[in-house]
Amino acid sequence: MSAQAPRRFTPVSVAGLIVLAGLLVAIPFLTTTTSLRQATQIVVSVLAVLGVNIATGYGGMISLGHGVFVGVGAFATGYYVGDLQLPWLLAIALGAITAGLAGALVGVPALRIRGIHLALVTLGLAIVFRPLSKRFPSITGGVSGRSIDARFDAPGWWPSDGRMASSVYRYVFCVLIVVLVLWATWNLVNSRFGRSMRALRDNHMAAAIYGIDLVAARVTTFAISAGIAGLCGALQVLLVPFVSQDKYPAQESLVIYASAVIGGLGTIWGSVLGVLARTVLGKAGSALAGYDGLGPLGEFFDLLDESAFVFGVGLIILTFLFPRGLAGLGRKNQVPK
Amino acid sequence: MNWNFDVLPDFIFNGLSLGAIYGAVALSLVLIFKATTLINFATGELAMLGAFLVYVLHMEQGIWLWLSMAIAMGLSAGLGVLIERTLTRPFDPEDHLPVVLITLGLFLIINAVAGDIWNYQVRILTNPFGKFPDWVPSLGGDRYVEVLGSRLKYQSIGIWLTLALALFALSLILNKTKAGLAFRAVSSNVESARLVGVHTGRTLGFGWAIASAFGTLGAVLVAPQLGGVNPNMMATILIYALAGAALGGLDSQGGAVLGGILVGLIQAVLVTWGGVVVFGQLYMSILQLAAAFLIILIVLLFRPAGLFGTRRVERV
Numbered sequence: 001m002s003a004q005a006p007r008r009f010t011p012v013s014v015a016g017l018i019v020l021a022g023l024l025v026a027i028p029f030l031t032t033t034t035s036l037r038q039a040t041q042i043v044v045s046v047l048a049v050l051g052v053n054i055a056t057g058y059g060g061m062i063s064l065g066h067g068v069f070v071g072v073g074a075f076a077t078g079y080y081v082g083d084l085q086l087p088w089l090l091a092i093a094l095g096a097i098t099a100g101l102a103g104a105l106v107g108v109p110a111l112r113i114r115g116i117h118l119a120l121v122t123l124g125l126a127i128v129f130r131p132l133s134k135r136f137p138s139i140t141g142g143v144s145g146r147s148i149d150a151r152f153d154a155p156g157w158w159p160s161d162g163r164m165a166s167s168v169y170r171y172v173f174c175v176l177i178v179v180l181v182l183w184a185t186w187n188l189v190n191s192r193f194g195r196s197m198r199a200l201r202d203n204h205m206a207a208a209i210y211g212i213d214l215v216a217a218r219v220t221t222f223a224i225s226a227g228i229a230g231l232c233g234a235l236q237v238l239l240v241p242f243v244s245q246d247k248y249p250a251q252e253s254l255v256i257y258a259s260a261v262i263g264g265l266g267t268i269w270g271s272v273l274g275v276l277a278r279t280v281l282g283k284a285g286s287a288l289a290g291y292d293g294l295g296p297l298g299e300f301f302d303l304l305d306e307s308a309f310v311f312g313v314g315l316i317i318l319t320f321l322f323p324r325g326l327a328g329l330g331r332k333n334q335v336p337k
Numbered sequence: 338m339n340w341n342f343d344v345l346p347d348f349i350f351n352g353l354s355l356g357a358i359y360g361a362v363a364l365s366l367v368l369i370f371k372a373t374t375l376i377n378f379a380t381g382e383l384a385m386l387g388a389f390l391v392y393v394l395h396m397e398q399g400i401w402l403w404l405s406m407a408i409a410m411g412l413s414a415g416l417g418v419l420i421e422r423t424l425t426r427p428f429d430p431e432d433h434l435p436v437v438l439i440t441l442g443l444f445l446i447i448n449a450v451a452g453d454i455w456n457y458q459v460r461i462l463t464n465p466f467g468k469f470p471d472w473v474p475s476l477g478g479d480r481y482v483e484v485l486g487s488r489l490k491y492q493s494i495g496i497w498l499t500l501a502l503a504l505f506a507l508s509l510i511l512n513k514t515k516a517g518l519a520f521r522a523v524s525s526n527v528e529s530a531r532l533v534g535v536h537t538g539r540t541l542g543f544g545w546a547i548a549s550a551f552g553t554l555g556a557v558l559v560a561p562q563l564g565g566v567n568p569n570m571m572a573t574i575l576i577y578a579l580a581g582a583a584l585g586g587l588d589s590q591g592g593a594v595l596g597g598i599l600v601g602l603i604q605a606v607l608v609t610w611g612g613v614v615v616f617g618q619l620y621m622s623i624l625q626l627a628a629a630f631l632i633i634l635i636v637l638l639f640r641p642a643g644l645f646g647t648r649r650v651e652r653v
Contacts, residue, residue, distance in 0.1 A: 062434075062437070064441070109634055109637070109638055112637075112638050112641075113637045113638060113641070115433060116374070116375070116376050116433050116437065117637050117641065119376065119378075119437055120376055120579055120583070120633065120637070121633055121634055121637060123378065123579075124576055124579060124580075124629075124630045124633050124634075125630065127572050127573065127575070127576050127626075128576065128626050128627060128629075128630045131573075131626055132626070132627065250572060251444075251445060251448065254441050254444065254445060255445070257441070258438070258441065258442070258445070261438055306449040306452065306453060308445040308446075308448065308449045309445065309446055309449035309450065309453070311442075311445055312441075312442040312443065312444070312445030312446035312449065313442070313446060314442075315438055315439075315441065315442035315445070316424065316438075316439055316442040316443070316446075319435050319438045319439055319442070320427070323435060
């Protein structure tokens with residue numbers, strides 16, 4: 001999909017947008033503090049998927065290691081806000097920037113390593129990250145993790161108070177940030193820089209001939225994508241002030257990558273759809289797993305409670321049926337590359 | 338600094354035996370890459386599944402260990418063929434992304450299934466080379482022989498012999514059989530092989546079968562070093578194997594074995610002996626993993642073909 005104009009909204013996407021907005025507004029009225037926190041975590045996870053989408057979908061660089069940047073963002077934010085006592089907003093911004101810098105470091109080898117070899121390197125990174133982070137207990141809390149001594153509570157001007165009020169405040173804050181980042185990303189990919197990113201993905205030789213600075217564009221793309229994933233980690237700390245390496249196994253990175261692919265690479269909405277698909281598949285799986293009366297089949301259905309299993313199956317089925325991901329369902333004549 | 342050369346042979350032996358195992362798993366990666374230019378990310382998980390098959394057959398059903406291993410390798414080979422036939426053959430081999438996704442999906446599925454059936458705790462699997470058999474004259478102990486003042490474990494000798502035997506069998510299969518000839522033809526040029534009448538699909542299935550069997554062999558041999566089998570056992574082994582395959586060249590079988598052995602030596606001698614014994618650093622496990630990761634990174638950056646691989650020329 002080279003040389004395309006910014007897409008107009010189709011009726012389907014407008015309808016989807018309205019439903020989604022309605023859902024987002026309704027959620028805080030319908031739930032308890034615990035499930036509201038879980039809902040917020042789902043909203044926040046859009047950012048990790050969006051990060052992969054920018055690197056892979058727009059930049060053409062396969063990253064199987066974005067869970068690492070989520071982890072870096074979380075650990076860094078925890079350190080800034082808990083140990084350095086920085087204000088939350090600054091800590092979150094610095095956390096995302098730290099992850100972005102880590103991403104720039106990975107972006108440098110991505111200059112020369114491409115395709116399946118890059119997949120190999122980033123997978124290696126994803127596997128190395130957990131044992132590596134165990135070795136820095138003062139920041140990561142070592143094997144068992146550590147709680148961060150800071151709470152993100154509703155300020156005085158917030159209309160209500162109590163525990164629910166703080167939960168709603170965090171929810172609104174996170175939703176606003178996610179929407180803001182989605183909007184900024186949409187602008188980014190349709191800007192001059194976004195076009196050079198896509199040109200590099202489609203044909204890096206031709207892009208270089210047209211005067212695009214390959215090095216700068218690739219490193220910047222990876223840094224931005226890692227920074228957004230790091231923002232996801234930062235917001236996770238805001239929601240639950242506890243950081244631990246066991247939240248970031250290699251499987252998590254793979255599931256993030258899979259969400260991006262299932263939703264559809266190279267479209268902004270694909271990232272949202274990917275997270276929705278992950279959530280729906282996970283919920284459907286655990287609902288089926290909890291359903292008794294299947295007799296011997298029940299054992300098998302217990303597997304559906306494992307989100308990694310459901311996701312692996314979903315990934316394979318979707319690769320067969322919808323190679324363009326969920327976001328590509330309505331479109332034709334666009335060859336994925 | 339403590340240049341303790343007395344213990345160095347210990348580390349060399351250990352590195353050589355670990356390296357042989359990495360070589361087996363790296364070979365499993367390379368056999369598939371050579372024919373299809375695909376990295377099977379589920380290699381480690383398939384191997385883990387094979388090791389659990391041995392666990393079930395030997396520890397639970399009480400079948401003789403070596404027979405269990407043979408059966409498990411056969412079943413893994415069958416599973417490899419099945420995966421090739423149903424999941425990867427429908428896709429265009431030139432387009433990497435779908436097959437990468439398929440193998441990632443398999444990674445997640447196999448790991449979750451194994452976790453569901455066997456939990457995530459470590460289960461002891463009999464060491465095939467725990468003690469010398471009775472008919473071997475004793476040369477120092479029943480688990481080791483004294484060489485250069487160090488203990489050369491029976492386990493290391495057993496691993497080397499097993500791998501040498503398996504490699505010999507592989508070279509016979511590849512060089513003396515018709516299927517092996519077809520495999521070499523397909524990995525050298527798919528299009529030409531097809532034109533001269535080689536059934537490419539079946540041949541790729543054959544490659545998957547041998548690769549899966551080798552992975553299982555590696556997993557069974559490495560299990561005693563990890564304390565037993567568990568669903569996450571291959572995650573770090575896969576990194577070392579990937580490093581070995583990258584170092585030797587992703588499309589060279591001999592390179593994979595040598596690369597694996599080199600990685601094992603680097604891990605044991607440079608990192609463990611050099612880092613821990615000489616410099617007194619205690620961050621051993623992480624240094625080892627980081628070293629493997631650095632090997633992958635440096636090789637792919639500066640010599641993507643590895644030591645023995647074919648250089649690919651990119652033309653515009």
